[in-house]
Amino acid sequence: xxxxxxxxxxxxxxxxxxxxxxxxxxxxxxxxxxxxxxxxxxxxxxxxxxxxxxxxxxxxxxxxxxxxxxxxxxxxxxxxxxxxxxxxxxxxxxxxxxxxxxxxxxxxxxxxxxxxxxxxxxxxxxxxxxxxxxxxxxxxxxxxxxxxxxxxxxxxxxxxxxxxxxxxxxxxxxxxxxxxxxxxxxxxxxxxxxxxxxxxxxxxxxxxxxxxxxxxxxxxxxxxxxxxxxxxxxxxxxxxxxxxxxxxxxxxx
Amino acid sequence: xxxxxxxxxxxxxxxxxxxxxxxxxxxxxxxxxxxxxxxxxxxxxxxxxxxxxxxxxxxxxxxxxxxxxxxxxxxxxxxxxxxxxxxxxxxxxxxxxxxxxxxxxxxxxxxxxxxxxxxxxxxxxxxxxxxxxxxxxxxxxxxxxxxxxxxxxxxxxxxxxxxxxxxxxxxxxxxxxxxxxxxxxxxxxxxxxxxxxxxxxxxxxxxxxxxxxxxxxxxxxxxxxxxxxxxxxxxxxxxxxxxxxxxxxxxxxxxxxxxxxxxxxxxxxxxxxxxxxxxxxxxxxxxxxxxxxxxxxxxxxxxxxxxxxxxxxx
Numbered sequence: 001x002x003x004x005x006x007x008x009x010x011x012x013x014x015x016x017x018x019x020x021x022x023x024x025x026x027x028x029x030x031x032x033x034x035x036x037x038x039x040x041x042x043x044x045x046x047x048x049x050x051x052x053x054x055x056x057x058x059x060x061x062x063x064x065x066x067x068x069x070x071x072x073x074x075x076x077x078x079x080x081x082x083x084x085x086x087x088x089x090x091x092x093x094x095x096x097x098x099x100x101x102x103x104x105x106x107x108x109x110x111x112x113x114x115x116x117x118x119x120x121x122x123x124x125x126x127x128x129x130x131x132x133x134x135x136x137x138x139x140x141x142x143x144x145x146x147x148x149x150x151x152x153x154x155x156x157x158x159x160x161x162x163x164x165x166x167x168x169x170x171x172x173x174x175x176x177x178x179x180x181x182x183x184x185x186x187x188x189x190x191x192x193x194x195x196x197x198x199x200x201x202x203x204x205x206x207x208x209x210x211x212x213x214x215x216x217x218x219x220x221x222x223x224x225x226x227x228x229x230x231x232x233x234x235x236x237x238x239x240x241x242x243x244x245x246x247x248x249x250x251x252x253x
Numbered sequence: 254x255x256x257x258x259x260x261x262x263x264x265x266x267x268x269x270x271x272x273x274x275x276x277x278x279x280x281x282x283x284x285x286x287x288x289x290x291x292x293x294x295x296x297x298x299x300x301x302x303x304x305x306x307x308x309x310x311x312x313x314x315x316x317x318x319x320x321x322x323x324x325x326x327x328x329x330x331x332x333x334x335x336x337x338x339x340x341x342x343x344x345x346x347x348x349x350x351x352x353x354x355x356x357x358x359x360x361x362x363x364x365x366x367x368x369x370x371x372x373x374x375x376x377x378x379x380x381x382x383x384x385x386x387x388x389x390x391x392x393x394x395x396x397x398x399x400x401x402x403x404x405x406x407x408x409x410x411x412x413x414x415x416x417x418x419x420x421x422x423x424x425x426x427x428x429x430x431x432x433x434x435x436x437x438x439x440x441x442x443x444x445x446x447x448x449x450x451x452x453x454x455x456x457x458x459x460x461x462x463x464x465x466x467x468x469x470x471x472x473x474x475x476x477x478x479x480x481x482x483x484x485x486x487x488x489x490x491x492x493x494x495x496x497x498x499x500x501x502x503x504x505x506x507x508x509x510x511x512x513x514x515x516x517x518x519x520x521x522x523x524x525x526x527x528x529x530x531x532x533x534x535x536x537x538x539x540x541x542x543x544x545x546x547x548x549x550x551x552x553x554x555x556x557x558x559x560x561x562x563x564x565x566x567x
Contacts (some may be wrong), residue, residue, distance in 0.1 A: 079456035091454070093447045103443050107437055108456035123437070168457055239357065 005064070006031040006200035007052065007083070007170045014047050021047040023224040024061070029170075034201040036211045038235075039221035040244060045204040046088060049172045052202070053085045054078045055215030067172065080109060084168030086159045088175040088204075088208070094148040098139050101147055101158055102130035106167030129165065137161040137191055153184030157191060164195060171195065173203035177210060189214065212236070220244065264429050264560055265513035269424040276413050285412040286484075293420045293480045296426050298504045298516035304542050305502075306510030307434065308466035311364065311447030314355065314371030315474055316497035317378050318348040321398075323482035323492050324382075324390060330400045332371030337402030348475020349423060353379070356467040360460060361447075379493035380562025386518050391427040395489025399482045419480050426473060427513055433469070438460075442466055503541075507548055509555020518556050 006043065008028035014021045022044045029035045037045040050056035052063060054075040063071045070078055079085075093101050106129040134140050137157040142150060147158050158178060163171060173192070180188050189210055192201070196214075205211050212232040220227040220235060222244045228235065235241055275288055297319055304310045325347030329340040359370045382390045390396070401409040402418065409415045444452040445462045453459045482488045493498075500523070504531050508519020526544060530537035552558055 055450075055454075074458075075453045076456050076458050079454055085454060087451075087454075091448060091451045093444050093451065095447055096443070100440070104440050104452075105455045107441060162451065210439055 002043060004031050004066075005029065006033075007063075007065050008057075009048075009052060009063045010056050010061055010250075011121070012048070012051055012063065013059045014044075014051055014056055015059045020224050022051065022058070025221075025224070026061075026227055027226065027229075029202055031169075032198075033216045034196050034203070034214055036215040036218045037202065037204045037221060038206075038208075038211055038218060042223075043221040044224040045221055046174055046186045047224075049085065049146060049174050049202070049204060053083060053172055063162070076108070079166050079168075082166070082169040083172070084163035084166055084170070085172035086156075086174060086176060088178050090155045090159055090179075092141055092147050092162060095146065097146050098134065098150070098158055098161075099127070099130055099143045102133055102139075102161050102165060103127065105133075105162045106130060120167060133161050133164050136164065136195065138187070145243055151181075151184070153180045153188060156180055160191060160195065168199065170200045170202070173201060173205075175204055175206065177207050180191065182234050185210070204223045232253045259431075260561055261512045261514050261557070262427075264425070264557070265427045265431075265517060268517045269420065269427055272423070273417065273420045276417065279500060282411065282412055285416050287528055288450045289412070289416050289484050290514045291421060291479055291521050292423045293484060294501070294520040294524065295517040296423055296480065297474055297477035297509070298501055298520050299426055299430060299513065300470050300477060302505045302510050302512075302516045303430065303473065304466055304470035306512070306515075307439070307446065307504060308314065308442050308463070308470070310451075310463060311368040312371040313368045313498050313502070314373075314375030314523045315470075315494070315501055316493050316495065317371075317375035318352055318471040318474035319478040319481075319497060319501075320382075320490070320492035321347040321351050321378075322478025324396075324478075325475060326479030326482050327396050327399050327488050328389065331396070331398070337400075337404065340360070340400075341476060344475040344479030345472045346475070348478065349472040352467040352474075353464055355471075372498065373497060375493065376495065379490060382493065383490045390490065391488075393490060395487060395491070396528055397487050399417025399486045399488055401483045401486065408564075415484065420483070422476070422480065426476070427478070427517075430473075431513060435455075438465065446460070460535060467526055479537075503545055507555060507559075509557030512555070512557050512561070514560065515555045515557035518560075522556060523560075 005028045011024045012022055013024050025048060037048065039045055047056065049103065051058045054073060062069060064123045065078070065081055065083055068081070070081065093104060103126045106126050110242070134143055137160050139154065139157055139161060142154065147155060150158065160176065162221065176192060177185055177188055192214060217229060218232060218235045219229045220241050227240060227244060228238055254442055272288060272292060301315050304312055322344035326340040326344040329335045329343035355371055356376050358374065359367045362370055383392055401415060403409065407414050409418060441457055441462055444457065445459055478492065504519040504523045505516045507522055508517065509515030523541070526541050527537060530540050548556065
């Protein structure tokens with residue numbers, strides 16, 4: 001495992017008028033690590049992911065992907081540079097089949113110059129890439145099913161698959177288990193375990209059992225700031241973390 | 254998406270063939286004038302729906318692209334003395350360029366706000382063309398004597414011959430749009446409509462995609478405008494009216510958006526109702542309005558849904 005930093009930010013703040021959603025947050029994630037962001041609702045976890053992926057412009061601070069400053073790079077260029085993300089709410093192309101979803105995900109990265117009149121189903125490379133990712137996220141059996149007709153857990157897999165189409169080196173996952181039924185949680189966790197190979201993962205998740213199991217490190221956030229950072233054991237043992245959770249009365253596990 | 258010959262495409266082709274075959278049944282001049290209007294407005298409605306039904310961009314200002322096409326064709330043929338083909342190219346260019354301008358001005362707004370912006374820009378263009386550019390547009394009087402094509406020794410002042418020409422162009426529009434919709438660009442545009450945020454997050458430059466949608470729609474609209482100018486042999490600021498933008502929206506919704514057959518059916522129904530009703534009552538527009546309301550309630554996906562049924566893949 002290399003020890004270079006895959007993604008980092010320094011002094012990143014996001015203000016909504018007077019409200020400080022993020023206050024001078026600095027993190028760095030080493031290549032190959034799985035790092036979880038936890039904290040009570042409103043702690044700024046999703047805001048941090050939004051700032052990293054470029055969905056929300058940061059008010060101050062700098063964001064680095066590998067050795068490149070991406071603070072001012074628009075969302076679609078960050079995606080092309082190897083930053084993939086999934087969303088808390090399922091964010092896929094509902095009217096398209098799984099195959100069409102994945103094919104579309106590969107399109108911006110695989111073919112820069114394409115004659116517009118060529119039928120998209122004729123692009124063998126796109127299809128092969130879509131099939132390969134479908135296999136990775138276990139969607140091969142529903143390739144030609146419209147995405148809207150899949151179960152929630154499998155739509156999650158489409159969501160994850162879409163994030164993988166650009167061959168990202170860094171994956172930002174926003175509550176990958178949100179809304180997934182108990183029966184499908186193990187499958188989804190296995191999926192995350194599989195796609196983390198060769199990638200760096202920063203995820204936001206409320207399911208503590210899962211977080212403790214799959215993360216190398218955990219960052220605890222509260223009120224837009226970082227409270228502490230450590231291994232699962234260190235975080236569980238820290239009295240401040242308990243207070244933060246118990247104090248807010250919010251413990252989704 | 255897997256089949257090339259979708260039901261929607263086949264119905265659209267069938268409608269084109271029916272139109273092309275009309276001269277075998279009748280040679281009545283006024284019938285052909287009506288059919289010519291249907292053909293030209295079908296091209297315009299398809300152009301509008303490319304923007305609205307495919308790209309998910311609502312516009313209340315498509316009259317501007319349509320009218321600029323008509324004027325562009327007139328300028329190219331009458332002032333510059335160019336031929337029919339070059340005139341059409343000019344019309345396509347005028348429509349596309351103004352659409353890009355609208356897109357650039359509206360880069361930061363979406364949805365209804367963008368639609369209102371298109372209306373505003375179209376009205377602005379109308380005012381400028383009537384007052385400031387009178388030398389080029391003939392002001393409120395318009396320009397008469399817009400030429401029809403001349404080639405191959407065919408007399409296109411003969412209504413039937415001109416009709417055949419424009420019906421063939423409609424067929425070409427249907428085929429090119431179908432190919433375009435199935436192309437990588439078409440898929441990206443479908444993605445833009447279904448989930449703009451996701452499209453951006455997987456690496457599409459959605460601002461540029463929106464410009465692509467608008468310019469393609471503007472180009473086809475310009476083409477339709479040029480053909481209307483040639484049919485009437487006259488262009489006027491009437492073409493720039495907000496009513497033109499409203500009519501094309503109603504036609505597309507009536508027929509069924511996001512399809513190829515829908516806009517053609519919508520135009521046909523609209524023009525036929527107008528023709529029949531206006532001979533009985535001066536309140537035909539009101540009755541048309543009621544028909545439209547009933548359609549949106551009972552056939553929310555347009556008249557075309559009767560033919561497409563529940564076929565998901567269309």
